[in-house]
Amino acid sequence: MTAFVRDQWYVAAYGREVGRELLGRTVLGEPILLYRTQDGRAVAMAERCVHRRFPLSQPPTRLDGDRVVCGYHGFTYDTDGSCVFVPGQQRIPRTARLKTYPVIEQDSFVWVWIGDREPGDTLPPRAPWMDSPRYTVVSGMEPIDGDYGLLVDNLLDLSHETYLHGGYIGTPEVAATPITTEVDDTAGIVHVSRHMDDAECPPFYAKSTGIEGRISRWQDIEYHAPCLYLLHSRIAPAGAPGPNPDGSDPHAFHVEVVYGITPSTQKTTYDFWAVARDFALDDQDVTDFLHDNNHTVVMQDVVALNVLQKSLDTEQDGYQELSINIDTGGLAARRILVRMARQSTAPQDDPAVPR
């Protein structure tokens, strides 16, 4: 089981999901209520009424202006979590207050800070493509019935594309091409690079870019442990010139794949996925195709990871895995997560470093 890393920002929702309806999400085991005030500010607080623990995202709980009125007995809370009304009496108990969570809206995500100290100057990592006018984005969220470490493992080793996603994004070259891994242990960043100079073009890119024939395909993973995964994908016709020294790259198509990896409970995870492209920006057919195709790919992962978690649950303690070259980045991520969990302030079990 992968230990939780506290004192971190996590994606709790897309900005579009947080509005005047009450939204409940559980992050690192903490039930959180999200909504938007009348002036448009996203707020997050504990999602359980202090009285009898009624879940405040559930009807008939409602908003009265910016206040939350519990649908069970009417306890009413302000945006700072303070209780402003209890039924049948004047005195409001001193402990009637909901815990609130720091919130930042950035790159179309609503991030919440889960921790025992204040975030101070710490900001969430960036995914600027998500709301850039130079990109068109498709996105969604799928819950996974699995430990978030399984999703980290999955995303850090893209050789699985060849087998699990064959016919979509996988081609033989992905699993067959060596990778380079870089790890900034202090910053908690893992970079895995796989550059294929002459590869088959998978349908995902052939249909969206219109490229016919073989391609140069670069996959550069940038994992900001524990919460954000970026895949910089560069697609160009095989033999086309590479990027210019100034960073411009007119001969290639660029896709930025973004995952917010949010542990919900020990064995459930929110998989926030997005695909941002810098071509065919206004082509709705391309948008629909990429959305549907990527959703299919995400669901292939979700189904596989759900099955894997169920299977792991039947294993005896101390079961063995075997790691090979393709796992170099995933192993680095696991070790960083173990270190970060140990360093975070809440008491944590120290799991053995997975091998």
Place this chain on the structure above:
Amino acid sequence: MNPLHPPVLSGEDVYRIHWVLGTDRLLAVCHCGAQQEFEDPVELWDWLLGHPDDHRPAPARKESVTP
């Protein structure tokens, strides 16, 4: 020597692992400049994270070993 992928991360504590082209071997490069080849990524990480134990700078490199 096989061509190595150019560095991307620029921090002071960056470990690099190159899959040596045409082989099944991994070349681990510590931030201190020490290098060693491995066939098992678990052993590789044990060595890298064991810095500075058994880390000697590669002969061709001029970086000094971080104490």
